[in-house]
Amino acid sequence: MQHQRVLILDFGGQYNQLIARRVRELNVYCDLVPSEMSLEQIKDYDPIGIIFTGGPNSVYEENSPRIDGGIFSLGIPVLGICYGCQLMAHMLGGTVKSATTSEYGKAEVEYFHSPVTVGMPDRAVCWMSHTDRIVKLPEGFKMLARSENCPYAAFGNEEKKLYGVQFHPEVNHTFNGTLILKNFLYNVCGAVGDWTMSNFVANQIAALKEKTGDKKVLCAMSGGVDSAVAATLVHRAVGDNLTCVFVDHGLLRKYEADEVMQVFKDGLGMNLIKADDGAIFLSRLKGVTDPETKRKIIGEQFIRSFEKQAKAIGKVDFLVQGTIYPDVIESGKGKSATIKSHHNVGGLPSVVDFKEIVEPLRDLFKDEVRKVGFELGLPKSVVMRQPFPGPGLAIRIMGEVTEGKLETLRDSDYILRTEIAKAGLDGEIWQYFTVITNSKTVGVQGDFRTYENVVAIRAVTSVDAMTADWARIPYDVLENISTRIVNEVKHVNRIVYDITSKPPSTIEWE
Numbered sequence: 001m002q003h004q005r006v007l008i009l010d011f012g013g014q015y016n017q018l019i020a021r022r023v024r025e026l027n028v029y030c031d032l033v034p035s036e037m038s039l040e041q042i043k044d045y046d047p048i049g050i051i052f053t054g055g056p057n058s059v060y061e062e063n064s065p066r067i068d069g070g071i072f073s074l075g076i077p078v079l080g081i082c083y084g085c086q087l088m089a090h091m092l093g094g095t096v097k098s099a100t101t102s103e104y105g106k107a108e109v110e111y112f113h114s115p116v117t118v119g120m121p122d123r124a125v126c127w128m129s130h131t132d133r134i135v136k137l138p139e140g141f142k143m144l145a146r147s148e149n150c151p152y153a154a155f156g157n158e159e160k161k162l163y164g165v166q167f168h169p170e171v172n173h174t175f176n177g178t179l180i181l182k183n184f185l186y187n188v189c190g191a192v193g194d195w196t197m198s199n200f201v202a203n204q205i206a207a208l209k210e211k212t213g214d215k216k217v218l219c220a221m222s223g224g225v226d227s228a229v230a231a232t233l234v235h236r237a238v239g240d241n242l243t244c245v246f247v248d249h250g251l252l253r254k255y256e257a258d259e260v261m262q263v264f265k266d267g268l269g270m271n272l273i274k275a276d277d278g279a280i281f282l283s284r285l286k287g288v289t290d291p292e293t294k295r296k297i298i299g300e301q302f303i304r305s306f307e308k309q310a311k312a313i314g315k316v317d318f319l320v321q322g323t324i325y326p327d328v329i330e331s332g333k334g335k336s337a338t339i340k341s342h343h344n345v346g347g348l349p350s351v352v353d354f355k356e357i358v359e360p361l362r363d364l365f366k367d368e369v370r371k372v373g374f375e376l377g378l379p380k381s382v383v384m385r386q387p388f389p390g391p392g393l394a395i396r397i398m399g400e401v402t403e404g405k406l407e408t409l410r411d412s413d414y415i416l417r418t419e420i421a422k423a424g425l426d427g428e429i430w431q432y433f434t435v436i437t438n439s440k441t442v443g444v445q446g447d448f449r450t451y452e453n454v455v456a457i458r459a460v461t462s463v464d465a466m467t468a469d470w471a472r473i474p475y476d477v478l479e480n481i482s483t484r485i486v487n488e489v490k491h492v493n494r495i496v497y498d499i500t501s502k503p504p505s506t507i508e509w510e
């Protein structure tokens, strides 16, 4: 069943993915596409509405991104945000001028009645981020909101269903900004709210059944949210025709490997093969201290371990990948400098004999993947799992990885996780884990001098892991964690808390 779709044309602003997530949260499907999409392609896409995002340019710059003016005559509602609204005003005959000062941050706006502002208070705070501003509206447009610095903070032409907002309704700082998006979608575009995760699950299962028939399907299960949800969805559709391979590299957290087997093999009855290769990984890591070398060894051995299992299974028709929408949006964009060589299962296709890749989650944002996980009945521990690096605990042990250090790390990390959950902080902190530093310090325990490891706690808040801030965990919670670790975990006599943000640090220590 086809659902209604909104098209978001990307002009390069920093909040663009957030706009798409907000629209999806309002139960309307949308795609974020480059602004260069042609008018023909736009018509073929058949959107119920179009949103222009913000962007860093000025409409007066020679090479600033444009759009075919025919878009305004298609009869499809358009909402321009920030640069998007300036572009609309400029192209339709209004005047945009460079202001002497930028307006950045919170501003108070006064709203006037219209289909997009209905339900907004008379005055409220919104989030502005612009230098240019509109000083004259195109003919037929009405002012719908204004602020001290911005005479046309929102405007529209009700008959033509064209609207613009200078501020960012998608960010939380804009009071009730979601209502403006909702009004546009439901009051102007005629959305019916047919994008729900239960619809998605039903549609995907039907589509997967039709696509794969009674053919053989293979999936690499890492324990992470994406591969777990992708595998479960495919399992619902094809049952025993799906085989999952879980490479246990021995670098997972306490109880994690057992949990994967329990949930997916015992609980869901999946055909799940576990490659118990911890000893091979550890022996290959012997004596290795350089972070990049560790990552390369683990990434390469992961492929070898998977390959061995795949060969034993033989030819399959389909390979499942847990690709999600942000990966799809990001791909094709220029590569930035490699800070760390990331390891994930992206290298697998070349070692498996298969006909086609299936990516059941490629239209979903992470929060939607989680909703699907719950919809499929997966436990919270799987669905809300923190991001976990492919090379696992190896990059949280500075210096050589040994069985002994792994044990210390697992035990201390388990205490940290338990205490964070007990304090009710697990939903607020993006990632939290312990690190075995490569240093020993003197301590005193009982009446004895000790000379043992320093364990560091790393806990950060973030929205996308690109930047992060250290989490302000209350002192009493930190105290509990510290006391428990030094008392209960062998070979640790000191705990330190990492108070650096990213940048200049990274989230992981290696």
Ligand code: XMP
Residues within 6 Å of the ligand: 339, 340, 341, 342, 343, 344, 387, 388, 389, 390, 391, 431, 465, 466, 502, 505, 506, 507, 508, 509, 510
């Ligand atoms: P950094 O340490 O670069 O980490 O700030 C950013 C995010 O990426 C995770 N991470 C990885 N994820 N394979 C992955 O799939 C990797 O090799 C890898 N290294 C780091 C890290 O946990 C954080 O969420």
